[in-house]
Amino acid sequence: MTEGTDRICAFSDGVFAIACTLLILEVRLPPGVEGSLWSALVALWPSYLAFAFSFFVILVTWTTHHDLMRLVRAPDPPARLAHRGTLLYVTFLPFPTAVLAEHLGGPQMSTAVAFYSGTFVFGSAAFNLLVAALERGHLFRPGVEETVRKIRRGYRITFVTYVAATLIALVAPWLSLAINVAMRVHLLRIPYRPAPEVDTRARRLAP
Amino acid sequence: MTEGTDRICAFSDGVFAIACTLLILEVRLPPGVEGSLWSALVALWPSYLAFAFSFFVILVTWTTHHDLMRLVRAPDPPARLAHRGTLLYVTFLPFPTAVLAEHLGGPQMSTAVAFYSGTFVFGSAAFNLLVAALERGHLFRPGVEETVRKIRRGYRITFVTYVAATLIALVAPWLSLAINVAMRVHLLRIPYRPAPEVDTRARRLAP
Amino acid sequence: MTEGTDRICAFSDGVFAIACTLLILEVRLPPGVEGSLWSALVALWPSYLAFAFSFFVILVTWTTHHDLMRLVRAPDPPARLAHRGTLLYVTFLPFPTAVLAEHLGGPQMSTAVAFYSGTFVFGSAAFNLLVAALERGHLFRPGVEETVRKIRRGYRITFVTYVAATLIALVAPWLSLAINVAMRVHLLRIPYRPAPEVDTRARRLAP
Amino acid sequence: MTEGTDRICAFSDGVFAIACTLLILEVRLPPGVEGSLWSALVALWPSYLAFAFSFFVILVTWTTHHDLMRLVRAPDPPARLAHRGTLLYVTFLPFPTAVLAEHLGGPQMSTAVAFYSGTFVFGSAAFNLLVAALERGHLFRPGVEETVRKIRRGYRITFVTYVAATLIALVAPWLSLAINVAMRVHLLRIPYRPAPEVDTRARRLAP
Numbered sequence A, B, C, D: 001m002t003e004g005t006d007r008i009c010a011f012s013d014g015v016f017a018i019a020c021t022l023l024i025l026e027v028r029l030p031p032g033v034e035g036s037l038w039s040a041l042v043a044l045w046p047s048y049l050a051f052a053f054s055f056f057v058i059l060v061t062w063t064t065h066h067d068l069m070r071l072v073r074a075p076d077p078p079a080r081l082a083h084r085g086t087l088l089y090v091t092f093l094p095f096p097t098a099v100l101a102e103h104l105g106g107p108q109m110s111t112a113v114a115f116y117s118g119t120f121v122f123g124s125a126a127f128n129l130l131v132a133a134l135e136r137g138h139l140f141r142p143g144v145e146e147t148v149r150k151i152r153r154g155y156r157i158t159f160v161t162y163v164a165a166t167l168i169a170l171v172a173p174w175l176s177l178a179i180n181v182a183m184r185v186h187l188l189r190i191p192y193r194p195a196p197e198v199d200t201r202a203r204r205l206a207p
Helices: A002-026 A037-043 A045-069 A077-092 A094-103 A109-136 A145-169 A173-187 A196-205 B002-026 B037-043 B045-069 B077-092 B094-103 B109-136 B145-169 B173-187 B196-205 C002-026 C037-042 C045-069 C077-092 C094-103 C109-136 C145-169 C173-187 C196-205 D002-026 D037-043 D045-069 D077-092 D094-103 D109-136 D145-169 D173-187 D196-205
Strands: none
Touching (some): A002 A077, A002 D002, A002 D077, A037 D094, A037 D109, A045 A077, A045 A109, A045 A173, A045 D077, A077 A094, A077 A109, A077 B002, A077 B045, A094 A109, A094 B002, A109 A145, A109 B037, A145 A173, B002 B045, B002 B094, B002 C002, B045 B094, B045 B109, B077 B094, B077 C002, B077 C045, B094 B109, B094 C037, B109 B145, C002 C045, C002 C077, C002 C094, C045 C077, C045 C094, C045 C109, C077 C094, C077 D002, C077 D045, C094 C109, C094 D037, C109 C145, D002 D077, D002 D094, D045 D109, D045 D173, D077 D094, D094 D109, D109 D145
C-alpha cells in the first residue's frame, strides 16, 4: 500500500518544484524603462525579497511535507482531501507573492502582508486537517506515536502564530513578516524525524 | 512490459502537476489598480473560484487516471493515441479556466461555462476512447474484468452528464457548474479499486 | 552505468512534460474583447490548431526519444552534448508555436510556417547528431544493430523532409503543414523497437 | 540514508528541468509588429542568444549538481540550507536572462551583463558553501577524497572567475560573456567522476 504514498509524494514533489520555480515569472522589469537600468534593477528589491521568501517557504513546506509523509502508511479518502488542500495552498502561493512584491514598502503594504500571511493560515489549516485525518484513520506507521504527537503540537502552534501574524500585519506589516520568517526557522527545527524503532529498521536495510 | 506503463505514468504525472500549478498564472490583479487593494483582491473572487475548481478537477482526473492505469498491462498504439488525448485535455484546461474566471458572473457567463463544460465533454470522450482501446486490445491485467465494467459504465454516465451540463450552461450556467461539481464528488466514489485477487497479491507483496 | 541514462531520461521527461504543458500559455483571448465571447473563442482557431499540433509533436518526440534511449548503454560527452541539443529544440518549440498561432491564415503565414518548420530541421539535426555520436562511441546496447540502422535511415529521411517542408512553406504553407503532420504519423510507425534478443530478455524479467 | 539524497535529487531535477523550460517564455515578439515578420524574428537574436546560453548554463549546472550529489551520503541541515541556495540561484536565472535579452547590444548592455554574471557569482558561492558544508559534516561517501579535493579547487577557481567576469562586464561586456562561455566548457571537463574504488563497486553491481 506504500505504492499510493509514493505516487502521491512524487506528484506533490512536482507541484512543489513547479510552484517555487514559477515564482520568478512575477519578477519582471516594468515595460519601457527610461533612465538607468541599474536603478530599475535596484528598485525591484521588493520583488527579490518576496521571491526569496516564498521560495524558502515552499522549500520548508516541502521538507515538512516530506517528513510527514514518511510516517504515513497510506492515505484514505479524507486524508487525500486534506492533502489536496495542502497542494492547493502551495499552488496558490505565487499569487499572494506577486501581491506582496507589488506593495512591499508601499501605502497598502498592510493589506498585502495580511493577504500573504492569511495564505499561510489557510495552508496551516490544511496541514492540521491532514494530520487529524491521518490520526483518525490510524494511517501512521507503527512506532511513530511520539513523533506524531510533537508534529501535531508544532502544527497547532504554527496555525495560531499565522493567525496572529495576519492580524498583526494590519498594524505592523514588517513585524508580521519577521514573525513569518522566525516561524520557518523554527519549523525546520521541529524534530519530527522517525522514532528510534523506525530509524533502526532503516539502518538495518541500508547497505 | 510494465516499463512502458511506468514511464507513461511518470510523464503523465508531470503533465498533471504542471497543469494544476500553471492555473495560478491566470489569477492576477488588473494592472494599475486605483483605490483599495482589499477591494481589488475581493473582486477577484471569480478567479479564485475558477482556480480552485479546475485545481480539484485536475487532481480528481489524476486520481482517476492513476487508478485506471494501475489496471493496465501495457498500452498499444491506439491506446497510446487515446491516452495522448486525455493529456491534451488536461493541458488545455488552463485556457477555459481563464475564460471562466473572466466571465463568471458577467453578461456572457453562459458562453464561458458552456466552453468550460464542453472541455470536459472532450476530456471524457478521450477517457472513454482510452478504455475502449484498452479493452479492444485486451490490455487490462487479468482479474479486473468486474472493475473495468464498472469504470466503463461510470465513464459513460460521466460523458452524458457533461454533454447535458454543457447544454444546460446555455440557459442556467450556475446550475451547470453545480452539476460539474457534483459529478466530481461522484467520480471520487466510483469503486474502481483493483479486484480482490489483485488486492490480495498486493497485500502479500507488502512488507 | 545505466544510472546515467535513467537520470538523463527522467530529466528529459520533465522537460518534455513542461514544454507541452507550457504551450497553453500562448492561447489567450485578446485583452478587452468587445462583442460576442463566442466569436472571440471561434476566432482563436489558429491558436487551438497550433497548440494541438505542437502538443502532438512534443509527445511524438518524447516517444521517439524514449525508444531511442532504451537502446543506449550510457552517453559519453559528445552524445550528451547532442542530447542537450535535442532538449534545446523541445524547449524552444513554444516560441515558433506562438508565432505560428499568430500568423496562421494571415498575410505572413509563409514566414511563420517556414520558421516553425525550420525549428524541426534544427531538432532533427540534433537527433541525427545524437545517433551519430552514440554510434561513434559504441554506446548502443548489444544486439540492437539492425534497429539502429533503421532508426538512422528513418532520421535521415525525416531531416530531408523537414528541409523540404521548410522550403515549401515559402510558397505553399498549408502543404508544408500537411507534410509535417504526415511525417509525424510516419514517425510513429518506424519499428524501432528493441531487437528480438533484448525483447526476450525483457520478457524473461517480467513477472 | 540515501533516501534523503534521492528525494532531494529528484526534487532538484524538477527545478532544473522547469527553470530551463521556462526560459522560452521570455522569448516573444513585441506586440503589434508592423512590417516584415522575418525582420522581427531576426531582430530577436539577443533573445535567442540569451535563451540558448542560459539553457546550457542550467544543463551544465545540472550535470555539476548531479555529479556532486552522487558523492554524498546524506545532507545535514547546514548542507541542506546551502543546497537550497543553489536551487534559489537556478530558479532566479530566468530573470537576469530576460534582462540580458532585452539589453544585449543596447546602450546599457554593461549593466545587464554585470547583473547576469553577478548571478553566477551568487550561484557559485552557493555551490562553494555546499561543498564546505558537506566536508565539515563528513557527508561525502568514503573513497572520494581525491575527487572532492579537485571539485573544491575547481569551484574556487570558478567563483573567482565569475567575480572577475562581473567586473569586466562593466567595461567589456562581450569579453565577460566570452569568459562565461569558456568557464562552462571548462566546467564540463573537471574530472569529478567518483574515485576508482567507487567506480569498481558500481561496476560490480551492474548487470
